[in-house]
Amino acid sequence: MRGILYGVGLGPGDPDLITVKSSRLISEARVIAYPSLSGGESFARSIAADLITTGVExxxxxxxxxxxxxxxxxxxxxxxKQIEAALLSGKNVVCLCEGDPFFYGSFMYIYARLVKNYQIEVVPGVTSITACAARAGTPLAARNERLTVLPGPLPAEELRVRIEGAESVAIMKVGRHLKKIRGVIGELGLTEQAMYIERVSLPDELVCSLKNAPEKAPYFSMIILTKGADPWL
Amino acid sequence: MRGILYGVGLGPGDPDLITVKSSRLISEARVIAYPSLSGGESFARSIAADLITTGVExxxxxxxxxxxxxxxxxxxxxxxKQIEAALLSGKNVVCLCEGDPFFYGSFMYIYARLVKNYQIEVVPGVTSITACAARAGTPLAARNERLTVLPGPLPAEELRVRIEGAESVAIMKVGRHLKKIRGVIGELGLTEQAMYIERVSLPDELVCSLKNAPEKAPYFSMIILTKGADPWL
Structure with a gap:
């Protein structure tokens, strides 16, 4: 009897934003898996830390x-391969995923490798997009509005075209692309409508208008640009 | 001393997908507020039903x-006005929101009316987009891919242009627009990559490829179209 692999979304960072289902799966897990930046700590594990029982593999x-x-x-x-070995020995494995497993998450690489031969359940999580919108006080989309999610590393021209074609835009992974993105938003005359958020929901969260944003942005940073969600018109 | 208004996201429908924070706020609430379709039941209240204590206003x-x-x-x-009266009497109010309060939710209308004079905290929730992606087994976006969220009521030509400009597309509120949307996706030759999901995470959920979707779709239905999230290439 093979185990089941669970890919559980943990939300943007505040352990309070973990779902009831993910909480329960982590608390009951005998085997957990997670990514860490080589040699460093694991952001995913740090979000779930209080739920992980001692002696877990x-x-x-x-x-x-x-x-x-x-x-x-x-x-x-x-x-x-390591997850596969646990599943083959009949153990369930809970893979910890910051945010949502299928939204710019590394879990999809594990999913792609194992989905053909193993039972996998993906448990969605709160994404950084709606968490940032909540903290910035900017509704993302209403009624028939279009929302576009763009990664910051995209070329300036690509960003410009896509920003023009949506009422609301969330630009993820701003990091070292902040200057380029600021330039594009400035050229479009939209700086006043843009909010900057870094490390959302964490103790050192920063929320401000883009014009007041610092010169340097960490990897976990976002710009939310709303040209007018419906109730504000 | 005025009360605080909480707009709490409840996720797509399964009570297990409520966050720990929203759960706690609802359980401790003395006053709750929620929308209902005139005369009918409230979807938001039904998601939170088991958390609502007796005697709550x-x-x-x-x-x-x-x-x-x-x-x-x-x-x-x-x-x-009713929420305002409760806040003025010093009571906190927990407003129940299906999905996420700022993602195509009606909470933003309440937010717009009260944000100038009252303290409001928005608690994000799992959106139907990532919940649908999880159930359909289709990662939404990886690395530098663009994700566009489009409401089904948009005109066919607008849908066509926006679908062409993104690697992944989530089309919300399909409902009575199913035939039109199918036509657009068919013309673009993308039917094979499209998944149809209705009433995600609820007991009567339906998940299938778009080509096998029924003729009639309920309001809570979505099409997810992925042209190739990175790990699948």
Whole structure:
């Protein structure tokens, strides 16, 4: 009898934003798995820390930060093999995922490797997008409005075209692309409508208008741009 | 001393997908508020039902379903007044919101009316988008991919242009627009990549490929279209 793999979304960082279902799965887990930045700590594990019972078996996927894809994919190969061994021995495995497992999350690499031969249940989580909107006080979309989610590393021209074609835009992973993104938003004359949020829901969260944002942004930062969610018109 | 208004996201329907924070706020609430379709039941209240304590004061906003905006806005005017009265008497009010309060939710109408004069905390929830992706087994976005969220009522040409400009698309509120949307996706040659999900996470949930979807879709239905989230390439 094979075990089941659960990919559980943990939300943006505040343990209070974990769902009841993910909480229960983590508390009852005998085997957990999670990614960590090579040598460093795991953000996913830190969100779930209070729910993890002592003596649980931990599969750590040490994912190197690299522009090349090879090293990270090798880490997922190794992690998938370890998870597979646990599933084959009849144990369930709970894989911890910051945010939502299928929304810019690394869980999809594990999912792709194991979905053909194993039962996998994905438990959705609160994404950083709605968490940032909540903290910034900016409704994302109403009625027939379009919302576009864009990763910050996209080229400036691509960002410009996509920002023009939506009422609301969330730009993820701002980080070292802050200057470029600021430039695009400034050229479009939309700086006044843009909010900047970093490390949402964590103790050191920062929320401010884009024009007051710092010069340097961490990886976990976002810009939310609303041209006028319906009730504000 | 004025009360605080909490807009709490409840997730897509399964009470297990409520966050720990929203659960606690609802359990401890002395006054709750929620929308209901005129005369009918409240979906939001049904998701939270097991958490609502007996004797709690309930503010019901009876929102008529209408293409005209006036009647619904009048309902929000009345609801906001009732919430305001509770806040002025020093009571906190917990407003129940299906999904996420700022993601196509009616809470933003209450927020717009009260944010200037009252303290409001928005608690994000799991959106139907990531819940549908989880159930359909379709990762939404990875790395530098763009995700666009489109409401089904948009004109066909608008849908076509926006679908072309993103790797992943979630089309919300499919309902009576199913035939039109199917046509657009068919013309783009993307039917094979599209999944149809209705009433996600509820006991009568339906998940299938778009080509096998029924002729009629309920309001709470979605199409997820992925042209190739990264790990699948």
């Amino acid at each position: 931990e599969i750590v996927m040490d994912v190197p930060m690299s522009v090349e894809r090879g090293p990270a994919q090798t880490a997922y190969d190794v992690g998938a | 309930e503010i019901v906003m009876d929102v008529p379903m209408s293409v005209e905006r006036g009647p619904a806005q009048t309902a929000y005017d009345v609801g906001a």
